[in-house]
Amino acid sequence: MYSFRNDYSEGAHPKVLQALTETNFEQTRGYGLDPRCKKAADLIRSLCAAPEADVHFLVGGTQANLVTIEALLKPYEAIIAAHTGHINVHETGAIEGTGRKVVAVPSPDGKLTPALVESVPELHGDEHQVKPAMVYVSNTTEVGTVYSRAELAALRQCCDKHGLLLFLDGARLGSAMACGDVTFPDLAALTDVFYIGGTKNGALFGEALVFPRPREDFRWYMKRRGAMLAKGRLLGVQFQALLEDGAFLDAARHANALALRLRDGVAALGYPLPVQSPSNQQFPVFPNEVAARLRDMGYEFETDHAVDAGHTCIRLVTSWATPEKAVEDFLRDLAACK
Amino acid sequence: MYSFRNDYSEGAHPKVLQALTETNFEQTRGYGLDPRCKKAADLIRSLCAAPEADVHFLVGGTQANLVTIEALLKPYEAIIAAHTGHINVHETGAIEGTGRKVVAVPSPDGKLTPALVESVPELHGDEHQVKPAMVYVSNTTEVGTVYSRAELAALRQCCDKHGLLLFLDGARLGSAMACGDVTFPDLAALTDVFYIGGTKNGALFGEALVFPRPREDFRWYMKRRGAMLAKGRLLGVQFQALLEDGAFLDAARHANALALRLRDGVAALGYPLPVQSPSNQQFPVFPNEVAARLRDMGYEFETDHAVDAGHTCIRLVTSWATPEKAVEDFLRDLAACK
Amino acid sequence: MYSFRNDYSEGAHPKVLQALTETNFEQTRGYGLDPRCKKAADLIRSLCAAPEADVHFLVGGTQANLVTIEALLKPYEAIIAAHTGHINVHETGAIEGTGRKVVAVPSPDGKLTPALVESVPELHGDEHQVKPAMVYVSNTTEVGTVYSRAELAALRQCCDKHGLLLFLDGARLGSAMACGDVTFPDLAALTDVFYIGGTKNGALFGEALVFPRPREDFRWYMKRRGAMLAKGRLLGVQFQALLEDGAFLDAARHANALALRLRDGVAALGYPLPVQSPSNQQFPVFPNEVAARLRDMGYEFETDHAVDAGHTCIRLVTSWATPEKAVEDFLRDLAACK
Amino acid sequence: MYSFRNDYSEGAHPKVLQALTETNFEQTRGYGLDPRCKKAADLIRSLCAAPEADVHFLVGGTQANLVTIEALLKPYEAIIAAHTGHINVHETGAIEGTGRKVVAVPSPDGKLTPALVESVPELHGDEHQVKPAMVYVSNTTEVGTVYSRAELAALRQCCDKHGLLLFLDGARLGSAMACGDVTFPDLAALTDVFYIGGTKNGALFGEALVFPRPREDFRWYMKRRGAMLAKGRLLGVQFQALLEDGAFLDAARHANALALRLRDGVAALGYPLPVQSPSNQQFPVFPNEVAARLRDMGYEFETDHAVDAGHTCIRLVTSWATPEKAVEDFLRDLAACK
Secondary structure, X not given: OOEOOOOOOOOOXXXXXXXXXXXXXXXXXXXXXXXXXXXXXXXXXXXXXXXXXXXXXXXXXXXXXXXXXXXHOOOOXXXXXXXXXXXXXXXXXXXXXXXXXXXXXXXOOOOOOHHHHHOOHHHHOOOOOOEEEEEEEEOOOOOOOOOOHHHHHHHHHHHXXXXXXXXXXXXXXXXXXXXXXXXXXXXXXXXXXXXXXXHXXXXXXXXXXXXXXXXXXXXXHHHHOOOOOOOOHHHHHHHHHHHOOOHHHHHHHHHHHHHHHHHHHHHHXXXXXOOOXXXXXXXXXXXXXXXXXXXXXXXXXXXXXXXXOOEEEEEEXXXXXXXHHHHHHHHHHHHHOO | OOEOOOOOOOOOOHHHHHHHHHOOOOOOOOOOOOHHHHHHHHHHHHHOOOOOOEEEEEOOHHHHHHHHHHHHOOOOEEEEEEOOOHHHHOOOOOOHHHOOEEEEEXXXXXXXXXXXXXXXXXXXXXXXXXXXXXXXXXXXXXXXXXXXXXXXXXXXXXXXXXXXXXXXXXXXXXXXXXXXXXXXXXXXXXXXXXXXXXXXXXXXXXXXXXXXXXXXXXXXXXXXXXXXXXXXXHHHHHHHHHHOOOHHHHHHHHHHHXXXXXXXXXXXXXXXXXXXXXXXXXXXXXXXHHHHHHHHHOOEOEEEEEEEOOEEEEEEEOOOOOOHHHHHHHHHHHHHHO | OXXXXXXXXXXXXXXXXXXXXXXXXXXXXXXXXXHHHHHHHHHHHHHXXXXXXXXXXXXXXXXXXXXXXXXXXXXXXXXXXXXXXHHHHOOOOOOHHHOOEEEEEOOOOOOOOHHHHHOOHHHHXXXXXXXXXXXXXXXXXXXXXXXXXXXXXXXXXXXXHHOOEEEEEOOXXXXXXXXXXXXXXXXXXXXXXXXXXXXXXXXXXXXXEEEOOOOOOHHHHHHHXXXXXOOOHHXXXXXXXXXXXXXXXXXXXXXXXXXXXXXXXXXXXXXXXXXOOXXXXXXOEEEHHHHHHXXXXXXXXXXXXXXXXXXXXXXXXXXXXOOHHHHHHHHHHHHHXX | OOEOOOOOOOOXXXXXXXXXXXXXXXXXXXXXXXXXXXXXXXXXXXXXXXXXXXXEEEOOHHHHHHHHHHHHOOOOEEEEEEOOOHHHHOOOOOOHHHOOEEEEEOOOOOOOOHHHHHOOHHHHOOOOOOEEEEEEEEOOOOOOOOOOXXXXXXXXXXXXXXXXXXXXXXXXXXXXXXXXXXXXXXXXXXXXXXXXXXXXXXXXXXXXXXXXOOOOOHHHHHHHOOOOOOOOHHHHHHHHHHHOOOHHHHHHHHHHHHHHHHHHHHHHOOOOOOOOOOOOEEOOEEEXXXXXXXXXXXXXXEEEEEEEOOEEEEEEEOOOOOOHHHHHHHHHHHHOOO
């Protein structure tokens, strides 16, 4: 039986593990000041066509989010996020932990639009209110939807108009890029900062944070929040392995393909998937007893929410590691639940 | 011409000013450890029928809110507030400034109910989410509405059920008590902490914070946030003057009476007041040109929001200091705008 | 009997009280945006010969210290202070409460010098250490000593050399100016920010914070920490009363003169005063039984520290309000202790 | 040539790498709620003879320090540390970043004693001062010295007397245990919280934090600071590999032995080592030109401090990975510097 609970249920992509093994006895300086991190950062600058970019490697997403927001915003400035945004609901108030307010905007599909951003009253406030200074988006979003290049460009224009920074949380960027039209150079051109998520796409851990334009003192912010890994080269080694010959997008394509197979199989069995997700998270709605039977069979997945007294929306997540057979087994067993 | 902008546009109620003058050359210890503060605190304990209550005097409302929430909540705990709550929209993120998240709930009339509190998903969360630990209400609310004793009792019951503290911001408590059925002993019985607002009801400044049950270390929290007044006795002197023979409620009754006169006069002229406020804040809707003419005449007031392209909801606030003549003049001049 | 415990044991200087009384029924906008604050700020700009200065009025010293440091420093930057500095020992960690480290340097007389500043190892650190970005001094210091213009100029030069801001806490600035050679224009020329202390020199409360060069967003920082008084004009009124015709320095001269009378009288009786203080705080050393007898007689004062098993260093503070007779009585009674 | 710069210059101990490889395709829940973490925690409870202990796995030391201190102390409480303590000088103000003050005490050998703890004046303070609530020690210390069981027992007694918690930073606990008399059960019996450092003793990363007595809500604190690893099982796998059959202490013994060989060889060549370190960090003093020649030869190490114009104290660190040959080569090349 298989766990569709998350895309970080296994260890590392074989290429990553191999690279860690091969470099194990190299001696390097700590804290990211090593040749491996330099090489991975150069690679990212090249992929992004952003030769001036400042690249930092952090261990996880909550860490990346809180350190970035703390570094870029003054204490009284605020972040605009979709109500479902990871920083708003799934990080135990980590952003507020840095003293900043998250201004949450209800969004029907987990995405922000210029109109939603401009609906925030604080944009026109005074010193008795927080001052919005950043827009936070995730790609893919927390509900699996994906921003197109045009949508990001519209947000960029809106941000410029209102003096806002644009921060793209790329914890699942691989999945978004594998099914959308946004490229690394687009991200560098359209955002003020974004990250390339390793944890959910084949790394043991790691997020590569990219400031397309140079900045100076980010390492102080990282260290102060305990976000600078002693053996920093582990992050460089992993990103190099994932990015240097395309394993990153290949892994995401694999995950997406299996997710769409799940989606189509579930739909063919007559179960609705109200959210239109092209990515590696799918949200089917099952009668409660079907969800329970699947669990009894040993399948693991998260409950997203109760739809009504008799139905549950669950989340199925695929990854670089998901075997095709696990998907086929699941669909066969689901068919048997009828 | 008169300013209806706020209830803190003038100095102090004459009894307060007199008391400050009479005690000016008394020598006392600083920081609230003086006989005047002790006397005022004793008076409050007596009025509240709460002989064990811990009473502290702070200079202003934002300060009282942030120090109280910091003292009562762990860093990962959150406060539930109405979307219009003062801590959510008018304190520049002061609560987030202590590291805590405000979970805002849309409310039609600025009040919270058990159903609204129970609509917060984080009540059933885990360590990836903030943990709601306190309900924050204001009485009167930011839109002038008032909690009844029954409504507070229902919130208390809801809080007990879910392990939540109940904090009542009484910046305009005088106005609420002067038109509602809630008494000081009710407040002590139904809340975990509340304050008696002086600033908006006759004091130069000051909020008397009441913990009905004893607690130990609040003074450390106050000092650390710069919220302990050196000449603390100024706060004791003022609250004694306001509370010892009823000036506090008399002042609020005066303000409320003039506000209702404004309400009735405005309504009689055919202008709507959509919010049903029995207290010292009234929110009439005027055609834009009427609002502009009133301002041209010299009246001052805040704009609450634009209702549509042609209409504006304004806020009129009365206080202990508002002369009856100012209200009659306003209504006469408003009639002339037709 | 008299309390020499502090310089904030009484209410307000008569000129201040009179001004508050006379302006009591003026209506003004709140939060410092009123004509009285504007007038006081203009007066301060004029006194400082700093027409571009940004002036803000805060209620107390801890508040002024914490808001200023939070506004001027990045989170990883640190403040260098004398070990005895108020922010290091008497504010319950208020500066750390904003997330910043105070780097304390032992100082023999409560003052910092360029050599002491340059002894801080973190001046030559990296991202694993805090980055000193500000020097904090008090004038008078916590032990009554006073900076000369030449000493401040030397610190200014040192700060420029190392890229440090210079912040002067003027809680007792009146006393320092009344016995030293530093003028308001000197302060504006030599510091990046300083404040004129009202609380300890005749105001009910209040510190006038002066940024000699313009800055933009300080009001957001104030509001977020609850440091913006609703009836802000009270601060303007008080500083106008103190500064417009010299009451501020006159009051300080009175306090200093009585302190020197105490010093000389104590010394004439053979008791040592190890700290050379020319200002309104004196630190005599008495045999324990003498200190105890003075307390028995009803005199109040703080114990500074135990010198040895038989001797105590106490602190005697005079103010604008101290009557000459209180000093003479004290010296007479002290003589009787022999 | 070899780098003696640190004990985290290589990847992982072979046993650790093997365990990570073997478990790579296991599917587990995230965030430390997996069977591997459970097993490692059980093993630690057993080694500590502390069946009730609460065990958490964090990625690094700064993270472990800041989350632990934030969880255990109220905002106004302070930590007492040696002046050389890691939290005082090498974490970019991470503890202050949580709002707490570190009260630093000069220590001749990097260790705290009851007398040093009791020299802190704030132990006898009031609400105008921070309130010391915790003693922080490192074992080994930042200068390589080691606490004996008797010394820790004396600190425990001192802490109990003053109501202080005792926190032991065990970033280099392996080295300390391999050359001292403190056992895991001693640590559980004598401290309120300690950690077993993996990063500096063979893990890719990881610190195992042990609360000998049960506590409830630590995971909220971890998550809020971004200190909960998504693939948490990586931590469990590593600690199991290190602890289950003694690799942890074996690795430390190896490091210590080579450090003592360095110490003895350096001393035999006539160079002083003023700090008496029995552990894996050694601090020889060399003429500047000797230090420079060693660097020219390709040896890497940190400069600790300049002793005088002509001499430098450097730091040599050995680890589980240091080959005996590297030490012999170094000593031979050092001899050639004469």
